[in-house]
Amino acid sequence: MVTLSVGTGCAKEQSSGGDDSSQIVIGADLELSGPAAVQGEAYQRALKMVQADINKTxxxxxxxxxxxxxxxxxNKSTPDESVTVAKALINNDHVAAIVGAGASPTTMPVIPVVEKAKIPMISxxxxxxxxxxxxxxVFKTPGNTDIIGNVMMKAFAKKKIKKIAVLSxxxxxxxxxxxxWQALDKAGKIDLVAHQKFSDSVKDLSVQATKVTAAKPDAVVVWAIPPQSGLAAKALRQKKFPGDHVYYDTGAGSELFVKGAGAASEGSYMVHSRVLAGNEITATTPAAQTEKNFFTEYSAKYxxxxxxxxxxxxxxxxxxxxIKKGGSADPQDIQKSLExxxxxxxxxxxxxxSTNHGGVSESxxxxxxxxxxxxxLSDLG
Known part of the structure; x- marks a missing residue:
């Protein structure tokens, strides 16, 4: 298990997450190796940048x-290691809160751990x-699955798309x-004509692409992070399925998707925050300014x-x-303020x-x- 402690120079080591020390210890349970490392690297970079900004004042x-x-x-992108990491952060490092885990498979088994320890976690x-x-x-930052589905369904309505195939x-x-998508199919909102699953270590998706395109869908929905999302783009394009009929969830939002898929990604759609197109954001509101500032700072730094x-x-x-809202770094006070x-x-x-610990709003x-x-930014947003 690799550990990186990002401190503040000669400041003394903190022994607890409480208010009696010069530092507030926050843990991060990240996928720095393994299949989800593409996420973990970006998470780590962002955390270091934000930490430096916060610590200026x-x-x-x-x-x-x-x-x-x-x-x-x-956490090596594995559920068992993620649990080990979370327990170490809580029991050995005495963190006030945890950022992560960074993926659903590595988050789910950690939930009972943080609940028992009463340590807030934002996945x-x-x-x-x-x-x-x-x-x-337990809280999270990405939009919930149903919210992503709602946004995608509005795009389908504009393009009169009804027959859907899913690669997940x-x-x-x-x-x-x-x-x-199975629930939307059951409700009669779409016609799910085919679906194929694949491993997070698969190297080729030609077989799955052949099967879903044979069903002649109006659109294919891909639920995967890179590199598999890029492999899906390539496999679908090889089957002559048009790029502008392929839709991705937020998980494809890494720069490695476009780099990995190359020309096969052209025309593809994805549900994501507008921050991904930061150069096109018009900062007319404080929220838009925050998004644009982050895009600019991160892009310049990395x-x-x-x-x-x-x-x-x-x-x-x-x-x-x-912490600022409650005036306390006690884990239970942080939980109350987050809520x-x-x-x-x-x-x-x-x-x-108290009834919504989910991610960003649909808007x-x-x-x-x-x-x-x-x-x-597309005309379907």
Missing amino acids: GIKVGGKTKKIKLIIRD MGSSGAIVNPVQKY VDNPYGEAGLKE GGFSGFAPMAADALNLIVAA NLSYDGAFGTYQFS SLTVLQVKNGTWS
């Missing part, structure tokens, strides 16, 4: 100015099952997406932008906003409550399209 807690100490651990996993039913100490990764994240980055940035900023928090973040707007998501090799 520090946080006023109990009359003292404190700084954030990040302890980042690699970057997308599955609605993370927060439904509501667990007291065979894990809890992909299963949540498939179940959403030489490109990842759609995963704002999810982690918001997770850390939400924890800090809760009554309204926040405009880089990924979108959050309105948490924060839009439909983007690959145009000339980059994600751009």
Whole structure:
């Protein structure tokens, strides 16, 4: 298990997550190796950037100015290791809160761990099952599966799309997406004509693409992160299925999707925050300005932008906003403040409550399209 402690120079080591130290220790349970490492790298970069910004002025807690100490651990993209990481952060590092895990499969088994320890966790996993039913100490930043489905359905209505095929990764994240489309099919809102699952380690999706295109769908929905989302784009294009009839969920929002898929990604659509097209955002509101500022800062610092980055940035900023709101870094006080928090973040707007620990609001998501090799705002948003 790889551990990276991102401290603040010579500041003393913190022994608890409480208010009696010079630092507030926040843990991060991230996928820095394994199949989901494309997410973890972006998360880690975003967290370091946000930590540095916060620590320029520090946080006023109990009359003292404190700084954030990040302890980042690699869960290797596996559920068992994610549980080990979470327990180490809680029992050994005595964190006040946890950012992560970064994916649905690595988040689900951690839920009972943080609930028992009463440590708030903000996940970057997308599955609605993370927060439904509501667990007291568990929150998330991505939009819930049904919200992504709603946004995509509005796009389908504009293009008069009815017959759908689904390609989904065979894990809890992909299963949540498939179940959403099966529910929409059962409700008569779409006609699910085919679906195929695949491993998160698959190297070729030609067989699955052949089977779904044989059903002659109006559109294919792909529920996967890179590199599999890019493999799907290539396989579908090889079957002569048009790119502008392929739709991706937020998980494809890495710069590696377009790079990996190349010309096969051209014309594809995805439901995501508008921050992914940060150069096109007109900052006419404080929320839009926040999104544009994050896009600009991250892109300048790292030489490109990842759609995963704002999810982690918001997770850390939400924890800090809760600390400021409650005037306390006690884990239970953070939980109480999170549950009554309204926040405009880089990924979108959050309105948490005792009955809603889910991610960004539906109004924060839009439909983007690959145009000339980059994600751009589309006319379907």
